[in-house]
Amino acid sequence: MTRKQDSIRGVEQEQENDEEQQDLKEDSADRSPLNEIKENAQSRAQEESLRTIYRNNLKKILDRQFEPNGYPENLMSHVAREFLKVESYKPKEEGTTAEYLPDTDTKCVFCFKAVDSSGDAELMPCQGQMGSIEKRKIACRSKFHANCAIKYNAGSFLFQYSALPECQGKLQCPLHCCSLCNNEHYKQVAYAGEMTECALCLRAFHKELCIPAGSKNLDVEIKIEGRGVQFEMIVCPAHFTKKKTGKHIAACDECQNTKDLIKCSTCVRSFHKECQDVKTLDGQPIPADKCEKCLAGDAVRYDVPVLVRWSDNIVDDEVY
Known part of the structure; x- marks a missing residue:
């Protein structure tokens, strides 16, 4: 390496050191007690502003709690x-x-x-x-x-x-x-x-x-x-796409009556139209062949035993 190159490298190293020192000074200035106090004050002000928003929103909703x-x-x-x-x-x-x-x-x-x-x-x-x-x-x-x-x-x-x-x-x-x-x-x-x-x-x-x-x-x-x-x-x-349903229960899921049943197209339940409380789904008339539990997307927990009792008057040849 020539003396000229050595000199240039030395100048560059000094510049890098000066920049590092300047960064340290700026970091130190940023972490000064005065700046920390300002940051804490700003943080508290933001938190209080958020709490005020939450309180006001909460009051608006509680005023409409019976809607x-x-x-x-x-x-x-x-x-x-x-x-x-x-x-x-x-x-x-x-x-x-x-x-x-x-x-x-x-x-x-x-x-x-x-x-x-x-x-x-x-x-x-x-x-x-x-x-x-x-x-x-x-x-x-x-x-x-x-x-x-x-x-x-x-x-x-x-x-x-x-x-x-x-x-x-x-x-x-x-x-x-x-x-x-x-x-x-x-x-x-x-x-x-x-x-x-x-x-x-x-x-x-x-x-x-x-x-x-x-x-x-x-x-x-x-x-x-x-x-x-x-x-x-x-x-x-x-x-998930539901698999094909099995044979249907031969009694209404609500009243247990066995006459004039509608068979749900997505599960094994049977029902009467007059036994359903739901009249519209998302503002549209409900499908005629779906029970309320399927309309509502009801689910069953894991590890929950499901007990079924078949009475003589609700079993027919189609029920398994």
Whole structure:
């Protein structure tokens, strides 16, 4: 190496050292007590602003706590998770990746729009928490219009119930309410304990006891704040094609009468039209050949014994 080259290299090294020293000074300045006080004050102000928003939103919903949502006569289907893009996976695979789409922060999880049918553009943030495999509590990304949340009644969901002080005192989307417990009218229990979310629709189930039979376990890695976070999710039975039904029960699922039965096209139940409470599904007349449990997407837990008693007066040659 020549003296000239040596000299140039020495100058470059000095410049690099000066830049490193400058970076250290800037980092030190950023971490100065005064800056830390400012950052803490800003953080507290943001938290207080968020608490004020939550309090105001909660009051709005509690003022409408007795507003009916049309259940069960005007039933709604469970909505898809439109803003969580889940990458494709093979049937035998138990893991995949997903990402929240940009619309997550600007559109309602129920109507998928920025403005609801009444012209309301205000989106309320869900106050629920997502539970990751790492046991980190991460804020739910759901946002919704008040009108859409109050009208939503799939699985007998009642948005105002979670807002009551004797329940959670929070505004929460269906991902923080066990779909099975809630549908069985265990309303208080439905909001307690760890939940497992369906990766494809707005349904959740108690992690330990309420996973529906026929579900697929699916570990989903979602990028949050720049890093991948693992979640134990499922694909609930609503997203699988049902196999051909067996022979039908020769009695109405509601009244047990054996005459003039309608056979459900998607399960072995039989029913009478007059025994059904549901009149419309998503604003449309219900299919004439589907029972209420199939219309509502009802499920059965794993490890739950199913007992069937056949009486002489309801058994015919078609029943197995």
